[in-house]
Amino acid sequence: GAGVSQSPSNKVTEKGKDVELRCDPISGHTALYWYRQRLGQGLEFLIYFQGNSAPDKSGLPSDRFSAERTGESVSTLTIQRTQQEDSAVYLCASSSQGGNYGYTFGSGTRLTVV
Amino acid sequence: KQEVTQIPAALSVPEGENLVLNCSFTDSAIYNLQWFRQDPGKGLTSLLLIQSSQREQTSGRLNASLDKSSGRSTLYIAASQPGDSATYLCAVRSWETSGSRLTFGEGTQLTVNP
Numbered sequence: 001g002a003g004v005s006q007s008p009s010n011k012v013t014e015k016g017k018d019v020e021l022r023c024d025p026i027s028g029h030t031a032l033y034w035y036r037q038r039l040g041q042g043l044e045f046l047i048y049f050q051g052n053s054a055p056d057k058s059g060l061p062s063d064r065f066s067a068e069r070t071g072e073s074v075s076t077l078t079i080q081r082t083q084q085e086d087s088a089v090y091l092c093a094s095s096s097q098g099g100n101y102g103y104t105f106g107s108g109t110r111l112t113v114v
Numbered sequence: 115k116q117e118v119t120q121i122p123a124a125l126s127v128p129e130g131e132n133l134v135l136n137c138s139f140t141d142s143a144i145y146n147l148q149w150f151r152q153d154p155g156k157g158l159t160s161l162l163l164i165q166s167s168q169r170e171q172t173s174g175r176l177n178a179s180l181d182k183s184s185g186r187s188t189l190y191i192a193a194s195q196p197g198d199s200a201t202y203l204c205a206v207r208s209w210e211t212s213g214s215r216l217t218f219g220e221g222t223q224l225t226v227n228p
Contacts, residue, residue, distance in 0.1 A: 006157075033216070043203070043218040056215070091157055093216075102148050102163035103205075103216060107156060 002026075004106035006092050012112045013082055021077040021109045025094030032075050033103070034067060035091045043091065049075060051097070082113045116141045116208045120219035127194055128227050135189040135222045137204030142182050145207040148216070149178050149189050152201045161202075162189070194226045 005024040013019050025032050034046040045059040049069040060066070064082075069075040079086055089110050093103040117140045127133055137147070146165045150158040162171045162178040164187070170179040177190040191198060201223045205216040 042220040043205075045215055045217075048215060089155075093158075100146065100165055102146065102160055103207075104160065105150070105158040110155070 004092055004094050004104050006090075006106035006109050008109060009107065010110045010112075012114060015084060015113055016081055018078065018080045019082055019111065021079075021090050021111070023075045023077070023092030023094075023106060025072075025075070025092070026104055028072075028096065029094035029104075030072050030097040031095040032069055033093045033095075034075070034077050035093065036061075036088045037091060037108075038088045046077070046090075079111075082111075084113050087111055087113045116144075116206060116217040118204060118206055118217050118219040120202075120204055120222050122222060123220065124223040124225075126225040126227065129194060129196060131194050131226075132190070132192050133194055133224075135191070135202050135204075135224070137187040137189070137219055139185045139187075139206045139208075139217070141208055142185050143208060144182065147178075147180055147187050148205045148207070149176075149187075150203040150205060152203060152221070154200075158203065191224075194224075196226045196228050198226050199224055 007022045030051045032049045035043045037043050047067045048056040064080045067077045089108040091108045093105045095101045095103045119138045121136045144166050148163045149161045152158050164171045164180040175192040180187045201221040203221045204219045207216050
């Protein structure tokens with residue numbers, strides 16, 4: 001596609017429910033990243049996928065968070081047993097392989113846990 | 115661990131003024147540095163990407179410079195307009211994690227008053 005697409009754009013869920021967020025990267029981009037941005041705060045790295053290599057999960061805040069990506073396509077970020085502190089905008093970005101390339105971000109999913 | 119700092123945190127200027135946003139980073143072993151713009155409730159839009167071997171990049175009224183040895187970058191906005199009002203984020207792609215992660219500053223919130 002022309003850009004990074006994220007869905008849903010907004011999600012309201014009850015505390016304790018599981019949610020799944022989706023990211024469609026730019027076609028041909030081998031690298032995919034998830035970030036979290038709480039209200040009024042900076043971006044927090046969550047997880048990074050590069051091709052078929054093992055993902056860098058070092059930013060995931062707890063074992064309630066997991067993410068998957070099949071090959072170089074769609075990625076899903078799953079949050080189990082959501083808590084109010086999970087409320088944030090979840091941003092996905094993709095990039096071509098190699099350090100010379102920049103990142104392209106999606107519009108984000110705004111998650112509200114009530 | 116790479117750390118990125120942006121100064122000032124907030125800036126309010128009258129329309130037409132030229133302004134400079136500052137970004138500093140602690141580890142000079144970088145691939146590149148990217149400036150983004152974020153409008154309220156939106157994702158990130160890439161403005162300029164400077165490779166580690168470059169000194170500056172220009173796009174329209176925007177000019178970004180990079181001094182890798184001193185760990186500094188500036189974003190210069192000429193003849194500011196109310197439409198420039200947004201949060202500006204500086205992000206460094208560094209060697210620390212095999213070039214796989216952007217480290218973001220906290221951003222500068224810019225308001226251009228008509």
